[in-house]
Amino acid sequence: MSYLGPEFEPVPQRRSRRGPFTVALAALVPAVLAGWLVYEVVGDSGGSGPSAQAAGASGHSAAPSSPRAKGGAEGAGSPSASGRTDGKDPDSLRGKVVVIDPGHNQGNFKHPTEINRRVDIGTNSKECDTTGTATNAGYPEARFTLDVSRRLRTLLEERGATVKLTHDGDRPWGPCVTERAEIGNKAHADAALSIHADGSAVGNRGFHVILPDAVHSGTADTRAIAGPSRDLGVDIKDGFARATGTAPSNYIGGGTGLDVRKDLGGLNLSTVPKVFIECGNMRDSKDAALLTSAAWRQKAAEGMSEGIVSFLRG
Template identity: 70%
Template sequence: MPYDDSPPPTRRARPLAVAAALAAVSLTAAGCGGEQSDRPDAAPPRPGADGVSPSASASASASASASGKPLPKGPLTGRTVVIDPGHNPGNRDHTREINEQVDMGTGRKECDTTGTSTNDGYAEARFTLDVSHRLRALLEAEGARVRLTHDADRPFGPCVDERARIGNEAKADAVVSVHADGSAVGNRGFHVILPARVKGGGADTTPIVKSSADLGARIAGHFARTTGSAPSNYVGGKTGLDTRDDLGGLNLSTVPKVFVECGNMRDPEDAALLTSESWRQKAAQGMADGVSSYLKG
């Protein structure tokens, strides 16, 4: 969930529909090829639990996988992907810190939020880490250098400005922020949030709007095909794509970036999927296939 516990209002959908994305997927196969409310500032990066700046840890060896083993050679060799697991399991114990205002480029918002959860208590922060680990493994298997903005290795955060900065400093070819929504019962399906054209303060998304839209459309198409989930019935006009200008993690990005809201944790039917290990693997695979399709061009 991007960073409020309330669902965002339906916003203008990009003209790229999931059907078009799925058509692009078919061509590629044929050989033609979360933050609900953001918050970050120009404050210096906060140290992690080990006293090391997450930006520094994210800049670790580019030639090694998360396990420390050499990366295999593959179609994504030489490409860098940053995965941003939404929220942090420790945020709930650091409400004062995460409520501090930070700069989101065009205004100020809280550093982060706790995220949402299922009615049975499965936290979004746990979900996002699990899916992010699966996504990292899949991308590394294709040779990509993968970095996480955090791995629950710090007390809270990072703040949304720092999340954007980690991707920028890594000069990532793509950034995916993993989330799940917290909307009303009956609101179902996934959606991918794209950056709006924003220019003001420290934000200028002009250079990344088009590439992020391409990345998002490819992820939406593959996600739908792999998971069997339908595009959201309450956000994005059933295209599976939603454009927003109020998320610091997108506003402050200088590299292609999207948020993926994998489903609605407050709807029992969606919650049954989100709590399923086999479905989470499919979700990670759908995102990995979309990222791979985008990076291969």
């Protein structure tokens, strides 16, 4: 559709005889119209009024490009709905339940009667709990495990997981190993991790992850969870090694960083995928230097988190 302009009126036709003036006028009108259109299109193409609209419609002025045109398909290379582009989507673990078990309790040594009570772990009976170990300088395992557990909880909650600790420094002793397993079972945890540090001989260094054996004895039956627990353990081992830069144990597991046991009540009585991790040897000065470092403990928590995330994402 041609645009005639807001003030242009076509010349009405007459029935009168065409004289020289009429012929001249007839020749003049097309020239005036052509000149006006040239002015509107060329001389005023940068305006925002009707002239600019006409130019845009006729292809003389490029329209602004859209985000889709610049980036190809909409959403390509753009952040997720949460705004994260680093893979740590705060909704990535939503609906998942993780139970973290900080090994031992700093108050256990004040309650020898309670923690020495024997409990049934399926394959045999053991103490309700123990005091745990400590570095030569007196830094207790129970303090270490609670600190790392809290750090790990924060990381997993940032990804949307529901996280439950078997204790949070809020009880004078325990819980017993039977209760620790029961907490994970009742929570229907998708993954459970018990955090520890070892107390071995000087020169024994490194970490290892303890997996449940396929136990079927008394109240213990880990046959259904032994496979998934191994998968969880391998993922945690890999994540922990990457994040901390530490090597697998040089005294347990033959360098694999994995150990299978059937004498731990926290594993025997679990009905959900669960493993233990011994983060290092508190009795070796080099390992102790790592375990007592807040920066290293944060890396340890990050490695455990990455392992759990990998397992839960399948």
